[in-house]
Amino acid sequence: MAVKKFVVGSFDDEAVLFPAVKKVRTAGYKIHDVYTPFPIHGLDHAMGLRETSLHTAGFIYGITGTTTALSFMSWVFTTDWPMNIGGKPHFPLPAFIPITFELTVLFAAVGMVLTFCYLCQLAPFVKKHIFHPRQTDDLMIMAIEVTEKTNAEEVKAFLASVGAKEINEQVAETGWWFGRYDKEDTFYNKAVTA
Amino acid sequence: MHLKYESTLREPLVDGVKDYHQVTEDIIAPIEAKPGKLWYVGFAISIVLLLFGVFSVTWEVYYGTGVWNLNKTIGWGWDITNFVWWVGIGHAGTLISAILMLFRQGWRTGVNRAAEAMTIFAVMCAGQFPIFHMGRVWMAFFVLPYPNTRGPLWVNFNSPLLWDVFAISTYFTVSLLFWYSGLIPDFATVRDRAKTKLRKLLYGVASFGWTGSTKHWQRHEALSLVLAGLSTPLVLSVHTIVSFDFATSVIPGWHTTIFPPYFVAGAIFSGFAMVQTLLIICRKIMGLEDYITMGHIEAMNKVIVLTGSIVGVAYLTELFMAWYGGNPYEFDTFYKFRAAGPLGWSYWIMMSCNVISPQVFWFRKMRRNIAVTFVMSIIVNIGMWFERFVIICTSLYRDYLPSSWSYYRPSWPELGFYIGTFGLFFTCFFLFSKYFPVIAVAEIKSILKVSGESYKNKMVALEESSIEKFEHDAHHH
Numbered sequence: 150m151a152v153k154k155f156v157v158g159s160f161d162d163e164a165v166l167f168p169a170v171k172k173v174r175t176a177g178y179k180i181h182d183v184y185t186p187f188p189i190h191g192l193d194h195a196m197g198l199r200e201t202s203l204h205t206a207g208f209i210y211g212i213t214g215t216t217t218a219l220s221f222m223s224w225v226f227t228t229d230w231p232m233n234i235g236g237k238p239h240f241p242l243p244a245f246i247p248i249t250f251e252l253t254v255l256f257a258a259v260g261m262v263l264t265f266c267y268l269c270q271l272a273p274f275v276k277k278h279i280f281h282p283r284q285t286d287d288l289m290i291m292a293i294e295v296t297e298k299t300n301a302e303e304v305k306a307f308l309a310s311v312g313a314k315e316i317n318e319q320v321a322e323t324g325w326w327f328g329r330y331d332k333e334d335t336f337y338n339k340a341v342t343a
Numbered sequence: 344m345h346l347k348y349e350s351t352l353r354e355p356l357v358d359g360v361k362d363y364h365q366v367t368e369d370i371i372a373p374i375e376a377k378p379g380k381l382w383y384v385g386f387a388i389s390i391v392l393l394l395f396g397v398f399s400v401t402w403e404v405y406y407g408t409g410v411w412n413l414n415k416t417i418g419w420g421w422d423i424t425n426f427v428w429w430v431g432i433g434h435a436g437t438l439i440s441a442i443l444m445l446f447r448q449g450w451r452t453g454v455n456r457a458a459e460a461m462t463i464f465a466v467m468c469a470g471q472f473p474i475f476h477m478g479r480v481w482m483a484f485f486v487l488p489y490p491n492t493r494g495p496l497w498v499n500f501n502s503p504l505l506w507d508v509f510a511i512s513t514y515f516t517v518s519l520l521f522w523y524s525g526l527i528p529d530f531a532t533v534r535d536r537a538k539t540k541l542r543k544l545l546y547g548v549a550s551f552g553w554t555g556s557t558k559h560w561q562r563h564e565a566l567s568l569v570l571a572g573l574s575t576p577l578v579l580s581v582h583t584i585v586s587f588d589f590a591t592s593v594i595p596g597w598h599t600t601i602f603p604p605y606f607v608a609g610a611i612f613s614g615f616a617m618v619q620t621l622l623i624i625c626r627k628i629m630g631l632e633d634y635i636t637m638g639h640i641e642a643m644n645k646v647i648v649l650t651g652s653i654v655g656v657a658y659l660t661e662l663f664m665a666w667y668g669g670n671p672y673e674f675d676t677f678y679k680f681r682a683a684g685p686l687g688w689s690y691w692i693m694m695s696c697n698v699i700s701p702q703v704f705w706f707r708k709m710r711r712n713i714a715v716t717f718v719m720s721i722i723v724n725i726g727m728w729f730e731r732f733v734i735i736c737t738s739l740y741r742d743y744l745p746s747s748w749s750y751y752r753p754s755w756p757e758l759g760f761y762i763g764t765f766g767l768f769f770t771c772f773f774l775f776s777k778y779f780p781v782i783a784v785a786e787i788k789s790i791l792k793v794s795g796e797s798y799k800n801k802m803v804a805l806e807e808s809s810i811e812k813f814e815h816d817a818h819h820h
Contacts, residue, residue, distance in 0.1 A: 163792075186363060186532065187788035188560040198558055203565045207573075225488070225497045234501055247506040247584050251513040254573045254580075258517040262524060265566045266551065269559045271527065275552035284555050285532040287363035287788075330547025331540040 152322050154295040155181060156304040157280045158313030159288045163189055166289050169311040170195045173293065178304060181292040181323070184284040203268070207261040214256025218249040276328030278321040292319075349449075351803055354638040355796035356449055361633070363788050370782045371533055373629045375542075378777050381628060389769035396763005399756040400475055408478045412754045416747045417739045421757045422472045423588075424731040428613070429469035429764065430511065430585055431606075431727060434578050435614020436462025437518060440525075441574035444567070449794050450642050452786040453634045456529075457625060458618050459522040460779070464771040465617070466515045468764035473507070475760070503587040510584040517577055521570045524563070527553050529780040582610045589734065595672040596681070596738030599664065605657035612650035612697070613727035615643050619720035621772065623713060625781060634782050641710045647723065648704035654730070655698035672743075680741040681733060685750055693733050696726025 160166040166183070170192070173180055180196060222245050226232070231239045266272060284290040291313065295301050305316050328334050361369070403410050413420050436458035443451040474483050486508045488498045498505050530550035537543040553559070586606035589597035619640065626635040665677035681690045700722050703709045710716070741748050753761075775781070792798050805813060 182554075183557045184555040185557065185560065186367075186555060187528075187785040188564050189557075189789075192557050193561040196557055198561060201558075201562045201565045203562050204569055207569045211573075221488075222500045226500065230494060230497060232499075234499055237501055241501055244501045247503075247580065247587070248500060248509045250576070250580055251506075251509040254517060254577045255513040258520055258570060258573055261566055261569060262520045265524070265562055269556075269562060271551035271553060271559075273548045273551060276547070277552045277554050279535060279554065282535045283364075285528065285535045285553070286367045325552055329544050330534055330537075331543040 151324070152320060153181075154301070155280070155292045155319050155321055156295055156301055156308065157317055157319050158291045158293070158305075158308035159281055159283075159315045160291065160313055161288055163192075163289070165312040166291075167192070167195055169291070169308075169313065172311045173291070173307070176307060178299065178307070179294045179296065181294045184280060184290040184292070186283075186285050186287060186289075189289070203261060203265060206264045207257045210260030210264075211253045211257035213260075214253040215249055217256070218252035219245060222248065270325050274327050274329070275325045276330060276334070277325045278319075278323070280319060280321065281315070288314075292321075349793050349799070349802075351799050351806060353794070354636070355799050356453060356636065356638065356794040357787060357791055358633040358636055358796045360797040361791060361795055363791065366787050366791060367532060367536070367784060369631070369633065370780050370784050370787070371536065373776075374533060374778060374780065375538075379628070382773065382777065385769070386773040389766050389773055392762050392766030393770050394763075394766070395759055396761075396766050399759025399763055400471075403475060403756045403760065404480055408476065410754060410756045412751060412757065414749055414751075416742050416749045417736060417751045419476075419735050419739065420751055421732075421753045421761060422476045424728065424735050425761050425764065426469050426472035426476075427585055427606075427731045427735075428728050429465045429472075429768075431582065431610035431613045431731075432617045432724075433462040433465035433469065433514075433518070433614065434582060434607070434610035435618050436460070436465075437514075437574050437578040438611050438614065439618070440521060441571040441578065444571040445575060448642075449790050450639050452783055452790055453636070453639050454618060454622060454643075454782075455786070456522075456525065456779075456783045457622060457775075457781050458614075459518065459525070460772065460775045460781075461614075461617060461621060462518050463515070463522060464768045464775075465614075466511065466518065467771070468768050470511060470515070471760075471764060471767075473504075503584065503591050506584045507588060510581045514577060514581045517570070517574055521567075521574060524566055524570070525783055525786075526779065527551055528555065528563070529784045531555065532784055533780065579607055582607045594738050595670065596676040596734065598673075599661065601657055601660055601664075605654065608650045608653040608657070609697075609727060609730060612647060612654055613724055615646050615650070616720040616723035616727070619643055619647075619716055620724070623717050623720070625776060629776070629781065631782060634787060637711050640713070640716055641707075644704045644710040644716060644719075647719070648701050648710075651697055651701035651704075651723070658694065658698060676738055676741070681737045684737070684741070686733075686737045686740060689729050689733050690737065693726055693729040696722045697730060700726075 158169075160169060166189070170180065170183065174197065183192060183196060185192065223240060226241075227239050237244075270277075280292050281288055281290045291308070293299075293304055293308070295304065295318070301318055305318075308316050326334065357366070411420065411422070413422075436455075439451050439458040440455040440462075443455075474480060477483055486498060486505065488500075527550055530546050531553035534543060534546035534550050537546060583603040583606065586602035590599060590602040592598060622635050623640070626632050662677055662682075665673045668674075681687065701719065703715065703719065736751050740751055
């Protein structure tokens with residue numbers, strides 16, 4: 150995506166983080182993201198993120214599975230090769246229920262996980278910038294984007310006033326790239342767009 | 344949805360004084376340390392068992408299923424017994440991770456990761472039996488409905504055996520996805536604190552580039568919830584379909600409508616017993632007593648006594664129906680060939696292990712006793728193995744033609760196959776316990792400040808304050 154400049158503040162308590170998010174937003178700064186070691190309920194709303202539509206996608210995948218199973222089995226047993234199996238009807242709907250159900254679940258689950266990975270851009274060998282090594286351990290890390298209009302020093306002072314512990318400035322690639330976590334990567338061919 | 348406050352009357356789910364960092368330390372440390380001597384010994388034994396299993400199966404594939412002691416009368420023996428037994432064991436993992444998640448049971452967070460791992464390994468073991476039972480195992484793919492040059496001749500969608508193919512493979516896939524999506528954030532935790540290059544590389548690959556972004560967590564939560572919602576009917580359907588393998592037949596002893604609920608209850612019963620066996624050892628060796636507490640063990644023992652009693656009621660219902668139904672074949676199967684007869688001993692092992700002995704768990708003292716729990720978990724697993732043996736073999740060994748009545752005991756390749764799946768299961772479990780976070784780190788952190796012991800203690804002062812102040816504090820902090 151792009152290399153940008155950020156002011157990064159760390160928080161060690163959710164009780165401090167929530168009002169801080171609110172204050173940073175009302176002050177008009179642009180929160181790039183908040184990285185947390187575990188899901189903090191309500192933080193998405195506090196940051197003004199919209200609800201995810203992943204459930205809807207799951208539902209669509211599910212009914213795709215239902216239709217696939219039902220139409221395929223019906224086609225096989227009534228059109229492609231109608232076989233007499235113990236004198237049973239060619240369209241035994243009750244006997245189709247188990248496989249239809251299993252395929253509904255399979256399609257929904259596989260589809261949702263793939264969609265989840267796509268939306269969050271997760272895959273093996275994908276690497277992303279880590280603002281603080283303890284953001285997956287015990288700290289909540291808030292990254293505020295520094296644009297042409299923002300004064301980095303001012304943001305730092307503001308973060309300190311709302312309770313951030315460690316505060317620093319970082320230049321980071323916002324997207325993902327193929328890479329290994331045991332090696333440092335440098336983006337010498339990209340200029341900072343700030 | 345999420346509690347801000349939980350009564351101090353409820354037992355804490357995480358003992359001791361912990362902060363988030365301490366939780367990471369406690370659970371990730373065993374991954375970073377060299378495993379102890381016991382681990383190597385256990386792992387080596389598992390590998391030996393696995394190799395013996397591979398040898399037995401190779402023998403069977405080379406000489407054909409004739410090396411098994413199956414005969415014209417007893418077409419299903421140890422193989423299908425073991426298949427149903429292993430699938431059943433798997434069900435507790437899904438119950439803990441999915442059903443208890445929907446019911447918002449906080450205690451699942453301590454045990455779900457290991458239980459889900461157990462599910463996956465158990466289903467892997469289970470799958471081997473029907474596959475190798477096919478005999479010409481290189482044609483196992485014939486069970487899949489793929490366009491072929493034989494017509495195409497499709498599979499029989501009316502057959503419960505085919506439903507099983509779909510049920511077991513879906514169950515395995517969905518359990519694996521559920522488990523792995525939960526593991527991604529925890530792998531990222533291991534990655535970000537890794538000191539060695541190799542660990543950074545491997546956990547970096549395994550964590551898929553997870554950062555812990557709020558948006559990603561929001562989607563992760565949505566995904567977990569829907570997967571739980573899908574897994575719940577799935578786990579019920581899987582054992583229902585397994586029971587259909589029997590129930591849709593016309594064999595006396597199999598042809599009953601209570602099989603689906605009875606099988607599902609039995610599956611959860613045996614699965615929880617296996618979770619107890621594994622976790623009692625794990626928590627001790629890996630020092631995780633603060634996370635898998637007495638409260639967790641007691642909760643699982645309650646599930647065991649409940650499901651064990653449901654199974655007991657099913658056994659009695661079967662006996663009642665065999666008499667009340669007035670079918671002489673049904674009557675003979677239950678009263679002459681199951682409860683009595685040459686294989687009658689297996690029926691009474693089943694009864695005493697599954698119905699009588701778990702009743703000790705009505706006593707709180709017994710539920711909270713590690714030694715009793717461990718011994719009981721083994722007894723229940725033996726009992727549940729015999730339940731499947733009783734259902735399969737005692738219904739088959741006396742068929743309609745007395746001239747073909749026979750007895751059944753396994754041959755060494757059958758025994759070796761079963762032992763080999765233990766090898767497979769424990770090899771996987773040993774690797775899991777060394778290289779994977781055995782407790783869901785992120786999930787423990789999300790309940791820590793509500794259900795952690797040290798945080799609960801701080802609530803005592805709050806609870807002792809006046810109602811008005813309590814309400815004010817509970818809502819506004």
